[in-house]
Amino acid sequence: MEYVNPLTGLRIDGRRPTEMRHLMGQIGVVSKADGSALFEMGNTRVIAAVYGPRQLQIKGQQMNNNEALVRCEYSMANFSTGDRARRPKGDRRSTEISLVIRQTMEACILTKLMPRSQIDIFVQVLQADGGTRSACINAATLALADAGIPMRDIVTSCSAGYLCTTPLLDLNYAEDSAGGPDVTVGILAKMDKVTLLQMDAKLPLDTFETVMQLAIEGCKAIAQYIREIMLQNTKQLECRRGS
Amino acid sequence: METTQATEGGGGGATGIAAQMEVEAFRRLFPLPFYKRHLLESVRPDARALDSARDTTISLGPVASADGSALVKIGETTMLAAIKLEVMTPSTERPDEGSIVVEFYMPPICSPMVRPGRPAEVAPVISKQLLDVIRSSGMVNLKELCLISGKASWIAYLDVYCLNADGSLFDAALLSAVAAFTHLQIPLVSVTEEGRVFTVSSEQEEKTKFELVNKDKRKLSLSSIPFPLTSVIHEDHILVDPTAEEETVMETSITLVLDALENLVSVYKPGGVGLASTEIMKECITRTKRRMQELKTILEESVSVMEVD
Numbered sequence: 001m002e003y004v005n006p007l008t009g010l011r012i013d014g015r016r017p018t019e020m021r022h023l024m025g026q027i028g029v030v031s032k033a034d035g036s037a038l039f040e041m042g043n044t045r046v047i048a049a050v051y052g053p054r055q056l057q058i059k060g061q062q063m064n065n066n067e068a069l070v071r072c073e074y075s076m077a078n079f080s081t082g083d084r085a086r087r088p089k090g091d092r093r094s095t096e097i098s099l100v101i102r103q104t105m106e107a108c109i110l111t112k113l114m115p116r117s118q119i120d121i122f123v124q125v126l127q128a129d130g131g132t133r134s135a136c137i138n139a140a141t142l143a144l145a146d147a148g149i150p151m152r153d154i155v156t157s158c159s160a161g162y163l164c165t166t167p168l169l170d171l172n173y174a175e176d177s178a179g180g181p182d183v184t185v186g187i188l189a190k191m192d193k194v195t196l197l198q199m200d201a202k203l204p205l206d207t208f209e210t211v212m213q214l215a216i217e218g219c220k221a222i223a224q225y226i227r228e229i230m231l232q233n234t235k236q237l238e239c240r241r242g243s
Numbered sequence: 244m245e246t247t248q249a250t251e252g253g254g255g256g257a258t259g260i261a262a263q264m265e266v267e268a269f270r271r272l273f274p275l276p277f278y279k280r281h282l283l284e285s286v287r288p289d290a291r292a293l294d295s296a297r298d299t300t301i302s303l304g305p306v307a308s309a310d311g312s313a314l315v316k317i318g319e320t321t322m323l324a325a326i327k328l329e330v331m332t333p334s335t336e337r338p339d340e341g342s343i344v345v346e347f348y349m350p351p352i353c354s355p356m357v358r359p360g361r362p363a364e365v366a367p368v369i370s371k372q373l374l375d376v377i378r379s380s381g382m383v384n385l386k387e388l389c390l391i392s393g394k395a396s397w398i399a400y401l402d403v404y405c406l407n408a409d410g411s412l413f414d415a416a417l418l419s420a421v422a423a424f425t426h427l428q429i430p431l432v433s434v435t436e437e438g439r440v441f442t443v444s445s446e447q448e449e450k451t452k453f454e455l456v457n458k459d460k461r462k463l464s465l466s467s468i469p470f471p472l473t474s475v476i477h478e479d480h481i482l483v484d485p486t487a488e489e490e491t492v493m494e495t496s497i498t499l500v501l502d503a504l505e506n507l508v509s510v511y512k513p514g515g516v517g518l519a520s521t522e523i524m525k526e527c528i529t530r531t532k533r534r535m536q537e538l539k540t541i542l543e544e545s546v547s548v549m550e551v552d
Binding site: 029030031032033036043047048049051054057071073075077078079080081082084120122123124126127 | 306307308309312319321323325327329346348350351352353354355358359400402404406407408409487
């Protein structure tokens with residue numbers, strides 16, 4: 001199957017190889033949460049809600065007194081993928097992605113400022129079309145900012161792949177399931193440091209470097225967009241406050 | 244935050260301390276006296292009258308991959324319902340009927356009370372209530388979900404997700420289920436020689452050589468659509484469409500479901516401290532009738548908006 005048309009150079013959804021899908025972010029969608037955000041990357045739509053910092057719920061989990069405990073739960077709605085699949089709550093894929101998101105966000109939250117408390121990040125996937133991991137991390141960043149939790153930098157994430165000898169940015173579900181490599185990168189935007197890097201399938205080293213660079217470029221573009229949303233949100237808050 | 248003179252209200256234990264206290268602190272520490280003072284003026288903290296519901300919006304088709312979906316907001320309470328149809332063999336007792344499976348979820352994003360490992364207590368209760376009401380109202384004629392009598396019929400999986408829990412959860416859930424059924428578009432289906440049923444997408448409609456089994460029956464004809472209203476009772480006051488805070492403070496809620504012909508479909512008052520006399524019941528029924536008219540208009544508007552698109 002030709003994922004990149006040899007004549008026009010376009011992908012199956014009409015994008016160019018280094019073009020990202022349409023991004024849309026919205027802050028404050030769940031009023032009950034301390035912070036929340038809706039993030040869309042093309043057809044992938046994700047809601048993140050942050051509760052915290054709040055009191056430790058289970059005393060036994062208090063491992064380190066000097067830091068806040070960050071917890072994360074990732075779940076997909078039954079209708080989020082093409083076929084309705086009955087999803088058991090703790091299935092392996094969800095647990096793995098929960099762990100990945102938790103450790104990525106732990107890298108940027110200043111946990112030392114909130115000892116003896118916990119921060120819960122819940123992510124719910126409403127529509128899945130590839131790149132759910134990245135969309136979840138981006139949504140979680142916005143939600144943490146909405147909750148006012150101190151962070152050392154914003155974390156953004158993007159995926160890239162390599163099909164038909166072309167590096168492709170931001171794979172959708174069809175391209176992801178094509179069997180080619182899938183590199184997911186999460187960076188701390190301003191500090192330019194990589195916190196998350198996952199790859200499956202085989203890639204020669206120099207191709208890997210190209211693909212990783214492409215994904216990092218994508219992350220920086222998303223960081224730019226996220227900053228704009230946060231600025232808009234702050235302006236709105238300022239307006240409402242009447243200053 | 245302004246400091247208000249919260250002098251003694253209609254509640255014991257709130258006198259001397261409450262003399263000078265901020266409004267928010269008083270609300271947190273003495274919720275019942277806070278509400279009692281509002282009830283004396285027949286108003287609620289969000290400036291609503293006792294018998295007016297919050298702004299309700301319905302939007303059809305937010306989930307493109309589902310056969311029918313709806314997003315409903317009552318105030319801040321948000322519900323997302325989606326229906327997916329699959330083909331199954333009908334049971335031998337009812338060979339020309341399909342079936343409906345309803346599941347209601349409260350994921351941890353919706354409320355600070357829901358935590359992983361400690362699911363919400365009300366979720367399975369609302370799930371059962373939804374199924375009972377949809378069945379007993381007869382809104383969906385199961386015979387319309389039949390494809391080939393005795394061989395193939397549709398099973399409709401209705402999943403309702405609560406995205407924000409701020410009171411009146413059952414109302415929003417039922418409304419979103421009803422709206423999703425209104426939006427439901429049954430996919431075109433065709434049969435192979437071996438008798439296997441498969442769906443045909445709309446682009447292949449003209450090109451297909453197979454016979455399309457259900458060309459005309461694409462939308463369900465819904466009859467006697469149920470409309471709900473939840474209220475909380477406190478002494479003699481009835482507060483319609485409570486928020487989560489009001490539900491916790493007042494503790495006794497009563498849910499009534501009426502259909503379009505003003506028949507009573509369901510009454511649900513699961514115990515509670517507040518007692519309801521017959522007058523209060525009659526009052527609730529009147530309020531539900533009014534709310535039903537409002538909801539009917541909102542639902543019809545959202546359907547016509549969708550059809551324009």
